[in-house]
Amino acid sequence: MTADRLRFVLFLNGVFILAVALAMLLPAIVDVSFDNPQEAANFVTCSAVAGGFGVLLMAAFRQGEVNLTDRRTGFLITVSAWLSVSIVGAVPLYASSLGLSWTDAVFEAASALTTTGSTILVGLDQMPEGLLIWRSLLQWLGGIGIIVMALSVLPGLRVGGMQLFRSESSDVSEKPFPKVRQIARNILIVYSTLTLACAVSLAIAGMPTFDAVNHAMTTIATGGLSTKDASIGYYNSVPIEVVTQVFMISGALPLAFYAVFLLTRGKRRLVEGQIRPFLLILAAAILTCTVWNISQGTAPPTALRLSAFNVTSIMTDTGFATADFSTWGSFAVGLFFMLYLVGGCAGSTAGAIKIFRWQLLFAGVGRVLQLMLYPNAIVPVRFQGKSVDDAVISNVRNFFFLYIITLLLLSLMVMATGLDFLSAISSVAQGMANAGPGLGPIVGPATNFSSIPDAAKWLIVLAMILGRLELVNFFIVLQPWFWRR
Amino acid sequence: MTADRLRFVLFLNGVFILAVALAMLLPAIVDVSFDNPQEAANFVTCSAVAGGFGVLLMAAFRQGEVNLTDRRTGFLITVSAWLSVSIVGAVPLYASSLGLSWTDAVFEAASALTTTGSTILVGLDQMPEGLLIWRSLLQWLGGIGIIVMALSVLPGLRVGGMQLFRSESSDVSEKPFPKVRQIARNILIVYSTLTLACAVSLAIAGMPTFDAVNHAMTTIATGGLSTKDASIGYYNSVPIEVVTQVFMISGALPLAFYAVFLLTRGKRRLVEGQIRPFLLILAAAILTCTVWNISQGTAPPTALRLSAFNVTSIMTDTGFATADFSTWGSFAVGLFFMLYLVGGCAGSTAGAIKIFRWQLLFAGVGRVLQLMLYPNAIVPVRFQGKSVDDAVISNVRNFFFLYIITLLLLSLMVMATGLDFLSAISSVAQGMANAGPGLGPIVGPATNFSSIPDAAKWLIVLAMILGRLELVNFFIVLQPWFWRR
Ligand SMILES: [K+]
Ligand SMILES: [K+]
Numbered sequence: 001m002t003a004d005r006l007r008f009v010l011f012l013n014g015v016f017i018l019a020v021a022l023a024m025l026l027p028a029i030v031d032v033s034f035d036n037p038q039e040a041a042n043f044v045t046c047s048a049v050a051g052g053f054g055v056l057l058m059a060a061f062r063q064g065e066v067n068l069t070d071r072r073t074g075f076l077i078t079v080s081a082w083l084s085v086s087i088v089g090a091v092p093l094y095a096s097s098l099g100l101s102w103t104d105a106v107f108e109a110a111s112a113l114t115t116t117g118s119t120i121l122v123g124l125d126q127m128p129e130g131l132l133i134w135r136s137l138l139q140w141l142g143g144i145g146i147i148v149m150a151l152s153v154l155p156g157l158r159v160g161g162m163q164l165f166r167s168e169s170s171d172v173s174e175k176p177f178p179k180v181r182q183i184a185r186n187i188l189i190v191y192s193t194l195t196l197a198c199a200v201s202l203a204i205a206g207m208p209t210f211d212a213v214n215h216a217m218t219t220i221a222t223g224g225l226s227t228k229d230a231s232i233g234y235y236n237s238v239p240i241e242v243v244t245q246v247f248m249i250s251g252a253l254p255l256a257f258y259a260v261f262l263l264t265r266g267k268r269r270l271v272e273g274q275i276r277p278f279l280l281i282l283a284a285a286i287l288t289c290t291v292w293n294i295s296q297g298t299a300p301p302t303a304l305r306l307s308a309f310n311v312t313s314i315m316t317d318t319g320f321a322t323a324d325f326s327t328w329g330s331f332a333v334g335l336f337f338m339l340y341l342v343g344g345c346a347g348s349t350a351g352a353i354k355i356f357r358w359q360l361l362f363a364g365v366g367r368v369l370q371l372m373l374y375p376n377a378i379v380p381v382r383f384q385g386k387s388v389d390d391a392v393i394s395n396v397r398n399f400f401f402l403y404i405i406t407l408l409l410l411s412l413m414v415m416a417t418g419l420d421f422l423s424a425i426s427s428v429a430q431g432m433a434n435a436g437p438g439l440g441p442i443v444g445p446a447t448n449f450s451s452i453p454d455a456a457k458w459l460i461v462l463a464m465i466l467g468r469l470e471l472v473n474f475f476i477v478l479q480p481w482f483w484r485r
Numbered sequence: 486m487t488a489d490r491l492r493f494v495l496f497l498n499g500v501f502i503l504a505v506a507l508a509m510l511l512p513a514i515v516d517v518s519f520d521n522p523q524e525a526a527n528f529v530t531c532s533a534v535a536g537g538f539g540v541l542l543m544a545a546f547r548q549g550e551v552n553l554t555d556r557r558t559g560f561l562i563t564v565s566a567w568l569s570v571s572i573v574g575a576v577p578l579y580a581s582s583l584g585l586s587w588t589d590a591v592f593e594a595a596s597a598l599t600t601t602g603s604t605i606l607v608g609l610d611q612m613p614e615g616l617l618i619w620r621s622l623l624q625w626l627g628g629i630g631i632i633v634m635a636l637s638v639l640p641g642l643r644v645g646g647m648q649l650f651r652s653e654s655s656d657v658s659e660k661p662f663p664k665v666r667q668i669a670r671n672i673l674i675v676y677s678t679l680t681l682a683c684a685v686s687l688a689i690a691g692m693p694t695f696d697a698v699n700h701a702m703t704t705i706a707t708g709g710l711s712t713k714d715a716s717i718g719y720y721n722s723v724p725i726e727v728v729t730q731v732f733m734i735s736g737a738l739p740l741a742f743y744a745v746f747l748l749t750r751g752k753r754r755l756v757e758g759q760i761r762p763f764l765l766i767l768a769a770a771i772l773t774c775t776v777w778n779i780s781q782g783t784a785p786p787t788a789l790r791l792s793a794f795n796v797t798s799i800m801t802d803t804g805f806a807t808a809d810f811s812t813w814g815s816f817a818v819g820l821f822f823m824l825y826l827v828g829g830c831a832g833s834t835a836g837a838i839k840i841f842r843w844q845l846l847f848a849g850v851g852r853v854l855q856l857m858l859y860p861n862a863i864v865p866v867r868f869q870g871k872s873v874d875d876a877v878i879s880n881v882r883n884f885f886f887l888y889i890i891t892l893l894l895l896s897l898m899v900m901a902t903g904l905d906f907l908s909a910i911s912s913v914a915q916g917m918a919n920a921g922p923g924l925g926p927i928v929g930p931a932t933n934f935s936s937i938p939d940a941a942k943w944l945i946v947l948a949m950i951l952g953r954l955e956l957v958n959f960f961i962v963l964q965p966w967f968w969r970r
Contacts, residue, residue, distance in 0.1 A: 071858055158857050292901075330909065334900040338893060361886050368883040369961045371876065372643050373556055390875070391856065397882035398853040401846050404889050408823060415819040416777075421907045421924075424815065439906075476854045 007061040009076045013084045014057025020088050021051030026137055027092070031130030038097060039128040046092040053088075072482070074157050078149060079477050082465055085145075086110040089138050096131055103454045107461055112138035114464040115146065115349050117224030117319040117436035120450040120457070124229050129210060135225045136214040140195065143221025143251075143349040146468065147187050150347050152180045160470045161357060161396035164270055164388070165346060190255065195220045198247040205239035219244055222251040222349045224319030224436040231445070232309070233322040241309045244320060252278065252316035252344030273384040274345040274355040281342060281355075285335065286311045292331050310445075314339045317350040319436015321445035326438075333422070333439050340429040341403075351467050352433035353403055359383060360396045402471045407432060410463050417456040419443075427456070431463030492546040494561045498569045499542025505573050506536030508622055512577070516615030523582060524613040531577040538573075557967070559642050563634060564962050567950055570630075571595040574623050581616055588939045592946055597623035599949040600631065600834050602709030602804040602921035605935040605942070609714050614695060620710050621702040625680065628706025628736075628834040631953065632672050635832050637665045645955045646842060646881035649755055649873070650831060675740060680705045683732040690724035704729055707736040707834045709804030709921040716930070717794070718807040726794045729805060737763065737801035737829030758869040759830040759840040766827060766840075770820065771796045777816050795930075799824045802835040804921015806930035818907070818924050825914040826888075836919035836952050838888055844868060845881045887956045892917060895948050902941040904928075912941070916948030 024047035031040035090109035093100055100108070104120045111118045112135045124132065154162045199216035203209055211227050218225045228234035232244055254271050286308050293303035306323050313320045314336050326333055342358065344350025360383060367379045380387035407428055414424035419442065426439035427449070437445040442452065449457065466474050476482055509532035516525035575594035578585055585593070589605045596603045597620045609617065639647045684701035688694055696712050703710045713719035717729055739756050771793050778788035791808050798805045799821050811818055827843065829835020845868060852864045865872035892913055899909035904927065911924035912934070922930040927937065934942065951959050961967055 075858075158860060330900040330903060330905050331897070333906050334897040334909065337906070338897060341893075364879075364883055365887060365960075366964075368880055369957060369964055370966070372957065372961055373560075373967065375643060390879075394849075394875075394879065394882070395853055397879070397886060398849055400886055400889075401882060402850060404885075408826075412816070412819040412823060415815040418815060420815050421818050421822070424819065472854060472857065475850075476857055479851075479854055481855070482858065 011061035018054030027130035027134040034129040113142035115223040116434040136217040139223035140217035160399035252350035254347035324446035326444035432467035496546035503539030512615035512619040519614040598627035600708040601919040621699040624708035625702035645884035737835035739832035809931035811929035917952035
């Protein structure tokens, strides 16, 4: 591990921290306009302190030559940036008038930034507007960060089979991170446009402007933080639910892949190939849930409305709720738990195992079975009409193993803090998927994460960040050989 | 699919059915000696009917040439034999004075035969002796069947990475099933000796002779059916618990591999390499559970005694209990759930994912991480000092995927019958692992499976048989291309 590389990583963290510090000026402006001078001053102070720290890092570790083409640097930057931004993002929450503990402030900031959307705050409806917009902004910025990472860094780093989506330019050159800036600019344009469209649609559907702006930011990011304790359920409005659903789905589709126009036809087919199965699984889950709710005595129109919204919300890993779906009976609880694992499309802000990995895992089963009967046959795994490299399948299967093991071990640790089996395993599963609410009476959609022990909160923060870093990106940095020269 | 092959499979099923029918004469003799003439007559009648059916199948499908070297035949025989023997084994239970439904009779027989040991019977302490010995005998025979299958059939069929344990003779010749008869004879000797040793030790430890014989048969098979509703807890005896623990562990070790003397030094190292990690995980789990129980207020000696017995029982997939460990608090519930997944050594009667697969899965993680940093490096997965074929790793990872997906989907179906999340997922997990008790107030060690809906019972029967057939052996027979010529 060269000193130059560490210096560069620290320098870049300084850049990210400065960016977050500048972003704190938006809630300050909002607080001024809503006449919360105390809160506005808090944001300005935090911005100055954090910004100063960022500039200090940048100045201390400035270097002549910038080298982004190195894998080790790539892993270190992605891991350290998520951690440092989560902590800096927590500062204004900790320093605010809410009197939060560090644990709660970091939980809320990490939950926002990773687009998870779990909350420990109660009384959102009366909260200062600056704090609300700060959570939404963190979530929106986190969403953009995830897409940039998924498009420009993870494929090059071969994270969990994502080399499947390497753009042609990175195939040819040996650069693992092609065109980061162009990609980031294009994504910013696409996401700003979508967010504006969502905000306008929500306002037309009857949501107050401030709420519409907040919800638009957290919907596009499939984040799910709300300005109301009762989430979208507060508005009790079919038009608002339909608009939210449409934009949650758009957030879980790989729209950004189109926007960057970096893909050749072959790669594009791989990306597009996820959309159909995603929508099919979503439709099947909504239908199943509706039928189940009808069988439990809910009137058919209500069953459809509730199932459509809440299933879409969890399957896209957004996490808004219009009902406490953990009281819908055992089967519904099981179904929502499965949806935590499914996830959205690669290249979106939705988390979890993701559609393309499920496609490859199931395609891989057929191959193993065929080789059992015909051991000497040559059976490639075919995916979207192309045969897939063995290394990709191997990475994806390994990813699945790590995902389940991490889920089980973190859940066991959460159980050691006293949470029951369902609360613990659903908290960790939603965290790793960056979904939002857990299941059951303690961490379900009717309540939130405020009542659980601090140790459990930290474990769930870890789950969120692990999920966002696609696990392997985190685990590789923990290996002793990673740090050897 | 040739008609000849199907004829041969049906003929062999006749042989198995005849063997089970002959085995029914043992409980008849026991019932006579314990003065239960009615029950004895039932066993004789069932034996005659089943035996007649077996002979009929044998006569109808007798063929000149016997061909065991064919893979397709191997898969068909293993699947059909477990199904047909489960059904025939249920006949005397259905016809008995207990008045069981078909569902309950098949559940009990399949649970016995697959060495699961879940029961739907209440009032074991007053049950006719013939029925008790029939359950124990089914379990003991099932245990031997599993070892024979694991040693002679599964490696040749490359089931879930078990080609790792192919004997040298099968590597050289292309025969997938080497020396089935010798292997079966050797295993019979080893297992009879161990069972005798266990029975004598139990009797010395103070268990009545009839109980000792029954428990010896179900301990060696890591089966866990008991002659008492309170299982081993009934005796409240440390010596009995220690003896049982020793023989449960011996049942979960790959002892039979030594017995058959078919292994070269290389293969033997692979087999032996499982023993150390198995014992380490067992010791760690017992220690963790003891510490947890002490932290919950149990006196240290009691905590150790209870943890040692019940953890060993679940980790070896035996399923005896001396306490209702699902009331030990959330962490203990989580720990026992993990133990359902761990399992014993390949080549034993313990089920689940098994030690050698965990070893390969974890070894595979390191390789994937290294390839992320050095994409062009050649990094073989090393296991017990030997580099392992990619096809083995691929099979094992695929096995893990199928195991988890099957667990989740079967659990979801069980939840649809109305069982809560923990009851459902623990029932299926214990079934697939062939462990015995579930977790929670409904299916935990304090109760049994008698109260759950019939549909849930059938799903758990499916889980038991799927687990015993190492999943892929079952799934391959469901593929349309399997049946094509
Ligand atoms: K979310
Ligand atoms: K068992």
